[in-house]
Amino acid sequence: MGTGPLAQQSRSFKHEEEQLLVDRCRQGDRDSFAQLMRLHQKQIYNFTYRMLGNEEEAEDLTQDIFVAAFRGIRRFRGEAKFSTWLYRIALNQTRNRIKYLARRDFFARQSRRSGSTEERPWENPELLADIAPTPEQWTLTKSLATQVQKCLNQMGPQARQILVLRDVQGFSYEELSEMLSLNPGTVKSRLHRARAALQKCLADKLE
């Protein structure tokens, strides 16, 4: 387990090499697809995990995303970056999965399950010390991470996805604009609203 914006890690892979792998995939080379998958699976898995808040569901969804990507790779014309194209698939699949799970009360059940004090840090005064006054001194405990995830789960999918993509995974406004097919102004205003909603949800922890 490591930290840091995954989008930046992905960018470090040379575009030309990735394009070569994509070209081979389009000719049906599954080994090249396996290499592409190894490059992007961590990023996609973390995206799905933050969107769904459940490891098993995230794994399942990540599988579906890559299967759909392989299925559609012949239609990838290289007009956008591969990662942007892959995220478009991820966003569509995630949207559908959230609808599916919501119909089955999945998120409500998830919320009921996290009932211990450890997982409800806002009820435990000691956990307020998790965040020290200066960012350098902050320690993000498991319980705070759980609380953040809980807040994310309570937000609408649109707000959640934009927060995860921008503030967790570190994509630029231009990349977000392309992935979400929105103009940069809309991306910004949605992000600002989403930040404000999360800020409100974490208010007790942030004082």
Added chain:
Amino acid sequence: MECRKYESQFNDYLDGELSLKEREALQFHLSKCLSCYRKWNSLQKTKEILSRLPNMDPPAHLSAVVMARLKERRLHKSQWPFDYLPRWLQLGVGAAVLIISLTLWQVLPPSFSFRSLLPGQGNNLNISGPSGQPAAKFTTRRGGSQTTVPVMVLRVKDFSRADRELESMLRSISGSMLQEREPTRSLNSSSARLIDLKVPEQRFSHLLRELHKIGHLDQSQVELHRSANPQKQKAISLRIVVVGNGSDVEIHQLRK
């Protein structure tokens, strides 16, 4: 009023999108306004928490599972060649195939083999051969369908006699030669008869020889049809119009 203006700049400040002048002005305001500073600090912490969320490692087997699923899909794909097409296009292809099939169903002659194999199409009637075994299968054509088979006209002097000879010839050879024999509509009359046949290619010349023995045979349409379709066919569908002398009007009607 001033606070609201600076609050609206918080997000741009976080994203490093303020100019130097704007940044300095905001920093100056934050150093003086405690309320704004608290709001700013809270937003800054929110973003910091998100960026510090741990990155989970995906399960080690994830890649292997996906590749196994792709392998399954490839096996499945061999049964469905349009797999890479979008779903709407797959449905379109399916609809087109259905429409073409229905059109062919109406256009093809009933003597066409796959059609005659299906149950309930026309009234089947077996004619017993000399040994009591079915010698030929008669299938009545459904009303209204048009034929595209070439026509041979067999002119005979004595129609009744020729008709008997023809019937006898067809009965004697039909077991090995004819796949089907079917009168179209109720066209048997005292001076004209119409017979639809499907003859195996290798027996076609034998049929011609036998017909030539019975009367004068005009086979030009069949020859034209065969030269227009040079590819080897397993069986030849054709129609024989048997007419007595002076029945040109009937020939014309039957050809139509």
